[in-house]
Structure formats: C-alpha cells, structure tokens
Amino acid sequence: MSVLDLARPEIRTLQPYSSARMEAEGAQIMLNANESAWPPAGDAGLGCNRYPDPQPGGLLQALATLYGVRSEQLFVGRGSDEAIDLLVRAFCGAGQDAILIQPPTFGMYAVCARIQNANIVEVPLADDFSLDIERLVGAVTPAVKLVFLCTPNNPSGKSIARTDIEYLAKALVGRAVLVVDEAYIEFSDQQSAVDLINTYDHVAVLRTLSKAWALAGARIGSLLASPDVIALIRRIMPPYPLPLPCVSAAMSELSASGQAAARDNIAIVREQREIMRAALARLSGIREVLPSDANFLAVRFDDAGTVYQRLLKAGIVVRDIRRYPNLKDALRITIGTPEENARVLTVLGGEKP
Numbered sequence: 001m002s003v004l005d006l007a008r009p010e011i012r013t014l015q016p017y018s019s020a021r022m023e024a025e026g027a028q029i030m031l032n033a034n035e036s037a038w039p040p041a042g043d044a045g046l047g048c049n050r051y052p053d054p055q056p057g058g059l060l061q062a063l064a065t066l067y068g069v070r071s072e073q074l075f076v077g078r079g080s081d082e083a084i085d086l087l088v089r090a091f092c093g094a095g096q097d098a099i100l101i102q103p104p105t106f107g108m109y110a111v112c113a114r115i116q117n118a119n120i121v122e123v124p125l126a127d128d129f130s131l132d133i134e135r136l137v138g139a140v141t142p143a144v145k146l147v148f149l150c151t152p153n154n155p156s157g158k159s160i161a162r163t164d165i166e167y168l169a170k171a172l173v174g175r176a177v178l179v180v181d182e183a184y185i186e187f188s189d190q191q192s193a194v195d196l197i198n199t200y201d202h203v204a205v206l207r208t209l210s211k212a213w214a215l216a217g218a219r220i221g222s223l224l225a226s227p228d229v230i231a232l233i234r235r236i237m238p239p240y241p242l243p244l245p246c247v248s249a250a251m252s253e254l255s256a257s258g259q260a261a262a263r264d265n266i267a268i269v270r271e272q273r274e275i276m277r278a279a280l281a282r283l284s285g286i287r288e289v290l291p292s293d294a295n296f297l298a299v300r301f302d303d304a305g306t307v308y309q310r311l312l313k314a315g316i317v318v319r320d321i322r323r324y325p326n327l328k329d330a331l332r333i334t335i336g337t338p339e340e341n342a343r344v345l346t347v348l349g350g351e352k353p
C-alpha cells in the first residue's frame, strides 16, 4: 500500500496547471507569459517583471540542507499554513473525510478542515497537556486521513516524546498521514522527527522560517515528506506561490552569517525564557507558568482578563488564550528582547508575599 491510497482519487488523477515558467526553462527571450519586458522601479536586480520559479532550486537546496532531507522530499510554500491547507485539500474529501487534532492546539488545522468541509475528530490533551496515545489511536476511524501533532505544542509549549511519535508512526501505517508540526523545534532540545520520513511514506513534518528564523513577514514554510506526497502537493500548489523578494530574504537568512545571527537569537530566547519563567513564578496574582520548549510561555493568572488590560494600557499586547480548553485563566506571552521582557515584569509588578 502507498500513502497515495489515502489521498483523494480526483487529486491523484488531476491534470495540474502547467505554468509558463515551468515550460520555459533556460530560454533567452521570454515571450510566453505576457510579462513586462522591463524590470520595475527599485528592482535591485531581482527581476520582478518575471514570474518566479514555483519551487526555486536554490531555496529548495538551502532548506533541504538545513533540514537534512533531499530536495524531492521538500515542498516550500507561503508559510507552513499553506502546507497545512494543501494537505487537507489533497487528503480530505469534502463532507466525508476527517482530520484528528488534540486541543488545545494550533488553530489553523481546524480552520483548514472547516474550509474544506472535512470533519474534525478531537482527542483532548490530558490536564498536564500530555497526549493520550491509546485514546488517540482508538479515535482514528477510516474517515481520518490526517493526524496533526504539534510539538512543541502551541499554546501549551509542551513537546511530544520521540517514542510517542514513533509509536504513532507505526500505529498509523496504512491508516492516516501523521503530520508533525515542528514550528518551534529550534527552541527545544527535542530531536526533529524528520528522519522518520525516510522510513515511513505516511509521515510528514512541517517546518517554518517564521519563528526562529525571523522571517514571519516573508511567509516561507516547508513540508518534508516522501517524494510521493511532495509530488502530490506540488500538483495542487498555486502556480507561483513564492514572491521573488521573499525568496531573496530567505536566501540571505540561510547564508552562513544569517544562520549565525539566527542561532545567537535562539540562544537569547532560550535563556530569557528561563529567566522569565522564574521571575513570573515569583509574582503575586500568578498561579502557574507552564514549562515551555518554545519561544513563549503560557501563564495562569488569578485574573487573566484584568492583567491583559493592564498590559495593553502599558502598550504591551500578549495573546489571550482563555478560549482554549484547560487554559481558561491563561495568557500566552512571547519571549521578546531582554528589555521588552523586563518591561512585562515591571508592569506585572509585585512579588508574592
């Protein structure tokens, strides 16, 4: 059995759009795409008068090296959000198939499923935000085509143990695609699940340049999976998902000096996370600071609504996560610069008696 047997049959046989850029490799005079022959003002050599390569070779290679995969195991799109959307569209037939998620977790899995009219099977996390593996496996009905795991999880910050991910990969063979979202893994000590894609064609990993790599504004995210899944996703991607200025920004960040700077910032975030965790835990009005492997802390307050407003009045916006199950008293605070973090502590004030 191939993982493609889990995909929508009409997507497997779809004749993809053949873009002008794909058909015109290496030509000197390009008159096939109705582009302007002249670069725009301020182009700085980018060549923005031309449509971009849908999957630029240089960027694919740089990301493949960064993540330790081959470029045919990698799709790059407009953030991992786009990869989530394309996975749901490729694998979930509207009104019949389903995804499985574990609330409280990242909201886009459910949003993409609703847009596709796929059902959502929920297996809530335990009170300590750990996975109930046996319940999860038991909830995988034949309709479930995608199981999303978020590690470290947003918004709890907790990681899923490698042994659990491997157990699930084995348990889901021939049943569903296991999608491991590692948006925050650079901030954790966890090993990536990416090596599993060499063993299992139904395991996929999501990575992004939006968090640790400082490129949220460029919208560059990757799906790492078997060449079969990647080829399927490329059949349904938009014709030109990656704007040239964004590709250029990503290539700069992935240069040796760009990577060194990003790694310095990751080290600062990890250090600040522990400083903030300890300092927040000492403040009055704070019930609990959840341990986090990511670049944020979920914090329980006696009165989260009032704290949210007090921070807002001081010009600091944090994420109100009280709508999530099991986090009805919590705010999510991103780790900023040391100065920004100190400001948060000052505004929250007052140590416990």
Ligand SMILES: *Cc1c(COP(=O)(O)O)cnc(C)c1O
Binding pocket: 078, 079, 080, 081, 082, 106, 150, 153, 154, 181, 183, 207, 208, 209, 210, 216, 219, 220, 221
């Ligand atoms: C931020 C985030 C993403 C989205 O990343 P983009 O690459 O910017 O689309 C994906 N998953 C999780 C869990 C996130 O928190």
